[in-house]
Amino acid sequence: MATIELGAANFGDTVVKEGITIVDFWAEWCGPCRQFAPVFEEASNKRPEITFGKVDTEAEKQLAGEAGISSIPTLMVFRDGILLYNRAGALPAAALEELITAVEGLDMDEIRKEVEAQGGEIGDVSEPN
Template sequence: MATIELTAQNFGETIQQNGTVVVDFWAEWCGPCKQFAPTFEKAAQENPDITFGKVDTDAEQQLAGQAQITSIPTLMVFRDQILVHRSSGALPPAQFNQLLTAVNDLDMDQVRKEIAEQEAAKAADGAEV
């Protein structure tokens, strides 16, 4: 599957309508972004069950701001509409493939349980103030 261009108009819909979405925030002038691009494209071809999208941070400044992108490339991975990974910097191919395998192997029921526990703890902390 080829990568798709993500914009403010289709970003949320893409995350909502796909199981696993890998997002590369990049810019044309960014050397590490250009180095990572072939790795990202190859992974997209080798993993047709995963949605791969790219956000041009120059063209989509508002979206990049909403995502709190402070350095590029930044990689975000969503699974079942939950952000499960975020990192900055270009990953070597082997490390990127390990990340994709780890995301695929996640127990999403456990992830949701941990998120609920964290939110409950935050709410309890807020109630004590």
């Protein structure tokens, strides 16, 4: 599946759905964003079961602000509507694949319990608790 364009109109509905959604916040003028784009696109083609979305921060300034984007590219990963990863910086293909594998391997019942106990979002899955 190719990447989809996300904006204010469809961002919320897309990230809360069941399954994994990976969002790339980018801009045309951003060199690292342009370097990361083919890596992101290739991953989307390899993993059709995952939703890959892109947010153009220039066209969607309000959404980028609401998402707290201060540096691009920024990658967010959601699973079943829970934000699991939120970090700026382009990833090499192998690191993106490792991140996807880590998110796929999570026990979401445990994650939901942890989120409920914290009363909000969970931390970054790439960092040990």
